[in-house]
Amino acid sequence: MFLSAIEAQHMNASRLKHFPVSFFSMIMGMAGLTIAWQKAGQVLNLPAVFGQLLAPLTVATFVTLLLFYSLKMVRYRQAVNAELHNPVKLNFFPAISISLLLISIALLPLSEPLAHGLWLTGVILHFVITLYVMRVWIHHEHFEIHHINPAWFIPVVGNVLIPIAGSPLGYHEISWFFFSIGMVFWIVLFTIIFNRCQPWRAKRRLVDPSSREAALFSRRALRQRENKVGLRTRRPVIWEPSTEQQRACEVVA
Structure with a gap:
């Protein structure tokens, strides 16, 4: 008690x-x-x-x-x-x-x-x-x-x-x-x-450069860039993170 x-x-x-x-x-x-x-x-x-x-x-x-x-x-x-x-x-x-x-x-x-x-x-x-x-x-x-x-x-x-x-x-x-x-x-x-708090501002998050998501983003970015200049190449995409982002890079989703 x-x-x-x-x-x-x-x-x-x-x-x-x-x-x-x-x-x-x-x-x-x-x-x-x-x-x-x-x-x-x-x-x-x-x-x-x-x-x-x-x-x-x-x-x-x-x-x-x-x-x-x-x-x-x-x-x-x-x-x-x-x-x-x-x-x-x-x-x-x-x-x-x-x-x-x-x-x-x-x-x-x-x-x-x-x-x-x-x-x-x-x-x-x-x-x-x-x-x-x-x-x-x-x-x-x-x-x-x-x-x-x-x-x-x-x-x-x-x-x-x-x-x-x-x-x-x-x-x-x-x-x-x-x-x-x-x-x-x-x-x-x-x-x-x-x-x-802009509603149209893209969210930023960390993505592992070696992940499949990073490779897909790299291909999508290259495809968009080729469409702008009217070029279609089939060279492989190489993901090259910067030295400051060795383990993770900031990607705009």
Whole structure:
């Protein structure tokens, strides 16, 4: 009985240590769904009860996740620090401030003072996190181009959400400021990510030069080259890998 209690405590500690910051992306989805149901009730005359039920559920889920992650920051600072230096997990920290902003948008029709306080907290926190993430991007020692992924949109492009509640609350200049930041970085990041994720880009893989697949590719390449110049020869094809690719060569499939 005593050993089982120790094992359970150790298991709970391990779960808390590996509690990912990316869980806050759930709040982004739930808050977005809440806002969508609220707008659907206004535009499409759908029942508003769904939006009214989703709003407190989203807030309760956010508070629960925030409590767990705050406890992780107190007990396992090294694990949190490791996430801050991870090129992928780093970009999910702004999901906390984005969640605050989305919740303020969802609560704006229900309670303007509460939405106002959450919006101000989210704006300040997101501005700080955005500056930190940009500093890491600029002074990158271990980041490479293949580390870029769509999650990089969250820190800087997430600024476009600030005017949604900021403008009705009267913060027009601040809203324009953050909106311009989000749009500028959206163009930059969209260009880089689209360049990496081109759907027409051929996949590259390693092929053994001595394999049958490599010989077939060699014959196909020679046949295509002969068709271009109008020549048809029957000389044997010799696969000659470069010195840098002695054991494997990179072939465009």
